[in-house]
Amino acid sequence: MRSRASVTGEPRAPLCGMGVCFECRPEGGSRTCLAPGPWLPPPAQAEVVVVGAGPAGLAAAETAARLGAAVVILDENAAPGGQIWRGPSPEAAGLLDLARRAGARWFGGCTVFDADPEGRLWVTDVSGMQSTRIGFERLVLATGARERFLPFPGWTLPGVVGAGGLQALVKGGAGVEEQRVVVAGSGPLLLAVGAFLAEQGAEVACVCEQAPLGRLGRFISASPNLALGAARLRLALGSSPYRFGTWVAEACGRDRLESVVVTDGRRRWRERCDWLACGYGLVPNLELARLLGCKTKGDAVVTDSDLQTTIPGVFAAGEALGIGGVECALVEGSMAGSAAAGKAPSRELRERREGLRRASVRMADAFALRPEVLSLASPETILCRCEDVRIEQVEHARSYREAKLLTRLGMGPCQGRICGIASQTLFGWTPDRVRPPLIPVSVRCLGEEEE
């Protein structure tokens, strides 16, 4: 894995594996975690544009196209499937195939960097060096989610990656065979990642779930469907321990991760490892929705019962409405696709959605973060990886804006996607206004707007 030197000269390597952290740009070029390729720019106009080709976006595109709308579906990645179906995925291929047969057109390697509510999106390729504009009549935001990273001593060492991040990196070609991995953080993803890594030949030292057993036990016993899936994953994890109520307090190593300190709040012990795959659940990608002016509440886009946002003609589905999982994303994608094609979503879909959303609230409660994981960072721990801003530089700031102004927190190429969420979680700060460009694009691309 290539590493880069941070702005203060520390070694850094990729964290997120999915285009968010910008740690994989060794010379400030394009993100190497996103596969480059020949760029096929999307058309200048489409009736319905779907942004995001995960389960929600694919379901939306398929439904809208089947109902007769002219659909264009865009995704930052070269292949469809989003994060959950990353890599060769029969589910993604199947859904995309259905959508295409209904007339939808697919464009990979397309990142939206600007948008206006009058119906225009500006799109760039993976390099940020080419761009084009696409007009829409209706828009479906299926922008998915990213991992929540919380700072702790050593979290910037190469070898410390997201949980989903390591899965993405392995699917992108990083080898973990016979390497020792600690999986940590929170959420159902941990077990899935542990099982995946075990299947890939990694030695999974342990999976550390910060939520206590009691809380998770009550949740699982009230959710028989989930219990079955969890049991299957647990089996795939083999003899590796899955520990509740434990978390990683520190990552150690000179220029690269060598071990982690694990704790259950009473005892601390060391686990030698080559990788720490650590993520504290998921957070919706709301940048595009917020840029368009869609109302958000907490970490979710606000919609009506047809999944139309507060901006007419703009719909949202899946994780953008709050973390709900694949099944919920598929249902909401169908609903939003239907509404975007002019047909009110069926009662059956609405009812299924309500049940799934209720379950997702219970899941969020079960995996709520314990206070200990919010206070792992020491004063010297880096909070903003792009600008190497340390906790001690911002802990007296009264707002995200104040911290930004004084330290350049959140002002690097990832534009606060990592530290903004972390500081919201740690300090309760509200995020700053979203402005274009949503990701770095070249001066040429920004200049390409004709009068």
Add this chain to the structure above:
Amino acid sequence: MGRTSVDVRVYGAGIVGAACAYFLARAGAEVEVVDSGAPGGGATGAGMGHLVVVEDSPERLTLTSRSLALWRDLLSWIECEALPCGTLWLAENEAEFAHCRAMGDRLADAEVQAELLDERALREAEPALRPGLPGALRVPADWSIYAPKAAARLLETPGIRLRRGDAREWRAEANEPPSVFALGDRTPDLFPDLPIRPRRGHLAIADRRPGLVFHQLVELGYLSRAHASDEASISFNVQPRASGQVLIGSTRDYAGFDSATSRATLAEMCRLAARWVPALADFPIVRAWAGFRPDTADHHPFIGRHASGAWIAAGHEGLGITLAPVTGHLIADLVLGREPIVDPSPYRLDREPTHA
């Protein structure tokens, strides 16, 4: 809450308010600074941080050159990413180059160092500029700084206390300490008779790639667009940052207080930058934003006493960061009854607004 010990209250913790507080505190006053938001969170944080001598009027030349001298002292102890980059005023044709020469003469009269660069010297100084430019005037003593940090450091001066509060709390009562209002474009909220308008400006910042440009590069046409016209305008104005980033400006228009960026304006600003520095076209822009210059009818600041008894320091248009120290010094002089550092009459609040 210790209010009795306040000698002077300053409303507004931008760079101008911070400088007023600093010069008052340095004279021994106990100063309370009141702001409802983050220090430097207004125009101070949105601007370029270009410390620049401007000579397009005698008043502006006096004010900016005196302020630069004060800045030089401050920068000897204030850490604010200061870069002694100097300014290159770029001519696009022979007529402008002649203007550069005249400008250099006027600066020399005011004992501001400046040197004329011909085509070849310009190529050597800034190889990334497009070829064929006739020349430029180099003003080596100008700087780029990161102004919010400078404001924060000034506010740490002993004798200054920062309090979160709203300027609208102020009442013109005799038992209150003298109050200085450095509210920038928000001045008319309290003093509707002071016509200060928000003049929007766009900026974009490119990722760290040091070594492209070495001076603040400004096209000569900038001055007439900024100070002799109210038309919407875009000028080539690019700044190397101490961080290795490149800051790209600059635009002027009146758009109320809507700080959303305009797609078309940003686009034109980027095209213009790439026309002057072709290699910039491939630079990744990491952020773009818009902010507001507090603008008066004649584009000169209001520095002086209001009929209500309040002291006003506002309306510096695009020169607030450059002019903060001289403004702070002058306000301290006026409030404390000292000999003023510069003649305050051009900045009186009740002057007849004449177009510059």
